[in-house]
Amino acid sequence: MHTLTVDLGERSYPIHIGPGLLRRVGEWLAAAISGRRALMVTHPNIDELYGEILRDGLIAAGFAVAIHRVPQGEASKCLDEFMGIQDALFAFGADRGTAVVALGGGVIGDLAGFAASAYMRGVPYVQVPTTLLSQVDSSVGGKTAINHPGAKNIIGAFYQPMMVVADTETLRTLERRELLAGLAEVVKYGVIWDADLFARLEADLAALLALDPQVLAPVIHRCCAIKAEVVAQDEREGGLRAILNFGHTFGHAVEALSGYGTVLHGEAVAMGMVAAARLAERLALCPAGLAERIRALLARAGLLTEYPRLPRTEFLATIGHDKKALGGKPRYVLPREMGRVEVRADVDEAVVLAVAGIT
Numbered sequence: 001m002h003t004l005t006v007d008l009g010e011r012s013y014p015i016h017i018g019p020g021l022l023r024r025v026g027e028w029l030a031a032a033i034s035g036r037r038a039l040m041v042t043h044p045n046i047d048e049l050y051g052e053i054l055r056d057g058l059i060a061a062g063f064a065v066a067i068h069r070v071p072q073g074e075a076s077k078c079l080d081e082f083m084g085i086q087d088a089l090f091a092f093g094a095d096r097g098t099a100v101v102a103l104g105g106g107v108i109g110d111l112a113g114f115a116a117s118a119y120m121r122g123v124p125y126v127q128v129p130t131t132l133l134s135q136v137d138s139s140v141g142g143k144t145a146i147n148h149p150g151a152k153n154i155i156g157a158f159y160q161p162m163m164v165v166a167d168t169e170t171l172r173t174l175e176r177r178e179l180l181a182g183l184a185e186v187v188k189y190g191v192i193w194d195a196d197l198f199a200r201l202e203a204d205l206a207a208l209l210a211l212d213p214q215v216l217a218p219v220i221h222r223c224c225a226i227k228a229e230v231v232a233q234d235e236r237e238g239g240l241r242a243i244l245n246f247g248h249t250f251g252h253a254v255e256a257l258s259g260y261g262t263v264l265h266g267e268a269v270a271m272g273m274v275a276a277a278r279l280a281e282r283l284a285l286c287p288a289g290l291a292e293r294i295r296a297l298l299a300r301a302g303l304l305t306e307y308p309r310l311p312r313t314e315f316l317a318t319i320g321h322d323k324k325a326l327g328g329k330p331r332y333v334l335p336r337e338m339g340r341v342e343v344r345a346d347v348d349e350a351v352v353l354a355v356a357g358i359t
């Protein structure tokens, strides 16, 4: 097992990573809080796969447990499901010492975390992420949210969990496509922060995708450590945290213009990272060949890497070049070399369009 700490003063918390950890959540939670009630929030399919083992561990540690199930899918990050969790907590007789245990991917983590932040102005919550994306990204950092019909993630809170427990065995049941989408974020950490991680991914890609425990847990650990370090330096996204958006400006346009749900977030980020690296090369910010190195790794994994043809006006509006876009100038996270990026707001629109293949 690998353990690291997200260092946020009195809100610091541990992340445990490794195989077979679901059963241990109960004992760790019992040691961390005085309350002995826990509301598990999960999807029906995940409950069927992993609910019992998590629940048994909680009960063995002395918890009274209730389960609240929400439908799978991004649409569950909504006010109705948020309210459903409030109702479940209320019906359970929850008090300030009652824990919310989020068992699932980023949808469950974001929704249950936001619900936990609001009930009685905040009850403890635990993240038990079960997708690669949530194990390396959404479960770390304290961002919780639901969606507004007009925009993703704009109703939320910064709210840190008591702990994160990433059981790597759960990834065995994850669909390949979801695994690869998570891999895109893993590759991102290599490019923005850690050239050695990137080289390790190049060397051990097959073992990683086969979920070889010797490779998987250390890689997830490294990703969490990078995110934890970035978040510890910039908890509320004032500066450094922006580097985590590498590939996301271009990626966001792909997601938005393909219709949300058609392309998975990580799939869009994969295309976006290649585009951003090509942009950096065109601006002579990084050595030639960097974009190809990133592209080759993603393609070997089975991700699509060519930027799709998007309509000019909508593309510009989505990435924020549009004058009406909030916040004015779009910012690009651009690699300077493998493992180091820079945030730039002064990028010429014509070069951006050329890189995106829009003439």
Ligand SMILES: NC(=O)c1ccc[n+]([C@@H]2O[C@H](COP(=O)([O-])OP(=O)(O)OC[C@H]3O[C@@H](n4cnc5c(N)ncnc54)[C@H](O)[C@@H]3O)[C@@H](O)[C@H]2O)c1
Pocket: 043, 045, 046, 049, 072, 073, 074, 077, 104, 105, 106, 107, 108, 110, 130, 131, 132, 133, 134, 137, 138, 139, 140, 141, 142, 143, 144, 145, 152, 153, 170, 171, 172, 173, 174, 175, 178
């Ligand atoms: N808070 C943050 O910092 C942050 C960061 C990145 C993404 N997010 C959010 O995360 C969400 C995406 O998360 P995601 O990619 O984990 O998607 P998800 O939570 O929708 O999970 C993807 C699918 O996999 C299924 N699934 C989950 N675990 C499984 C398992 N072990 N076995 C079989 N099936 C399993 C789910 O039922 C779901 O259908 C988005 O809403 C995004 O906005 C948040």
Ligand SMILES: [Zn+2]
Pocket: 185, 248, 265, 269
């Ligand atoms: Zn992302």
